[in-house]
Amino acid sequence: MLPKLSVITIVYNNAKDIERTILSVLNQSYKNIEYVVIDGASTDGTLNIIKKYEGRLAKLISEKDKGIYDAMNKGLALATGDYVLFMNSGDEIYELDTVEKVFATAPNADIYYGETEMYDENWNSLGQRRHQAPETFTWRSFKYGMSISHQAIYIKRSLTEPYDLQYKYSADIDWIIKIAKKASSIVNTHLYVAKYLVGGMSKQKHRESLKERFKIFNHYYGFIANLINHVVIAFNLGFYFLKHRRTND
Secondary structure, three states, X not given: XXXXXXXXXXXXXXXXXXXXXXHHHHOOOOOOEEEEEEEOOOOOOHXXXXXXXXXXXXXXXXXXXXXXXXXXXXXXXXXXXXEEEEOOOOOEEOOOOHHXXXXXXXXXXXXXXXXXXXXXXXXXXXXXXXXXXXXXXXXXXXXXXXXXXXXXXXEEHHHOOOOOOOOOOOHHHHHHHHHHHHOOOEEEEEEEEEEEEOOOOOHHHHHHHHHHHXXXXXXXXXXXXXXXXXXXXXXXXHHHHHHHHHHXX
């Protein structure tokens, strides 16, 4: 019996991109997919686009929420699959046979993960994420940054719990670390599994996100270790931009 995958899409006022995301899920060659869409009471025509496909969705909710992680918790509460995958509006499952390939890599893993390709707002490829997915992933793997994107990780639903709503911007990091601590089998698919739309988070939100991330890493890795790890992060970031500036010159 093929494991059932619950794919959850969160959307709010994104008529421009939602259809791409929906089709990347509904057109998968893998047949045991339950698709849950949570719309935050969009007012820009997003809901009309979703409703074109309502007959093929397992669940559709359109109502106001208290932010992205509240919406994601609603999706988790409705999911009934063996595994869950968040594929939020604007992002795509990499190819139409990706889910099939992911589950073919190994039976019954707690977590499957892979690589992500980045895209700009005009859907031009920006290549691989700066943080490459680690060869081996554990709960300690995020100490130098979020090395696996949220869209590139398939998680056994029995290991999940609601997102911690004290975090407004980085609850996904806390959520994945918690789950990875409980997981006994984590499989690197060695596949590109997701296309990620690079978002335009404001500088203020980005700063808040970094503060939250630092707090989360303190909790899991300890203050001193986290401080040292952030020196390494800063060095790696500087080296990355220097290298790419030279490449572009």
